[in-house]
Amino acid sequence: MTEHHRDRIDQSLIALRRILRATELYERDLAQAAGLTSAQLRVLQLVGTSGSSTPKALSSTMGVTQATITALVDKLVARGMVKRVPSIADRRQTNVVITEEGRSRLQDAPDALQQRYVQAFAKLADWEQAQLVASLERVAAMLDAKDIDASPVLTTGEINAVRASD
Amino acid sequence: MTEHHRDRIDQSLIALRRILRATELYERDLAQAAGLTSAQLRVLQLVGTSGSSTPKALSSTMGVTQATITALVDKLVARGMVKRVPSIADRRQTNVVITEEGRSRLQDAPDALQQRYVQAFAKLADWEQAQLVASLERVAAMLDAKDIDASPVLTTGEINAVRASD
């Protein structure tokens, strides 16, 4: 592997970390401004876009256990953002439904990414936008591929081997 | 704003969310495999790359309060990963220094992004790598610009106005 390849890996990792960090920090500020925590806001947004969802679905979408969802929904229920409606089709299930109060709160608390991103994106030239979308989708595919490697933890040695593999 | 512009914004936001989610989920798994929590690992990595850092610096880099850093450093000290060394130049300051134990732990716990990313990145064609780096750096600049907008919270109306602004 040549030097500029290694440089590019480092550069893109640094850029990705900046993206992660900026979003994370901003998400906290935003949720606080909306009077919710970021985890609660994420749940509210998920319920809001679909109109209704089950704890099981929320759990797998967010990547947390159902027990955690129960606690988050409890808090949103206590604040009147959301209500639990027993499912008729399957009586094990509970539908988490957004309320009017919840909807209007969502209006005041737009998505963290949207706020930062949309304004800047609109300023880019057409070809830049197209390229950006293509690149982001490629990175996303790279990262959330379910089977990048069977082993959950790669040792440093293996990583260096990959990096040296040309 | 034409339809395909709006589509592109949506597509890129979706891609960014996939990136964020994949990294977040993976970070948890990885830290657990390394016997540390992800917050502790982040501190250890920061201290490890610079060799030594102050709580104040860690605090602003990570975007948390100093009280939080104190607690995290306490835990790393208890596990012998890191030690506190009083600063000589400024006696208010404490240097957090990585130990041998900490270094070797870092070897076993590579960065969450690295693991997922490096393998896939190496497989891309040269021109794709170059384009990816350029795009990622552009997004990062867009997101962590300190002055995207003076107002901390943008209302939905304003966002829609931006999206309709051409």
Added chain:
DNA sequence: ATGTAATACTTCGTTTAGCGAACAAAATGG
């Protein structure tokens, strides 16, 4: 030089997020 302000860090008490284990209720498949 001396008093005041700012900085660096810690301690303490509290809230939130998240997990695993144990459980009840309902659905599914023999």
Added chain:
DNA sequence: CCATTTTGTTCGCTAAACGAAGTATTACAT
């Protein structure tokens, strides 16, 4: 009809994070 699986909740616990208050230490203004 019975065993198994799925769905959701409760409980007890750990970790992360915050703000407020407190202690040193340094910087600054007069």
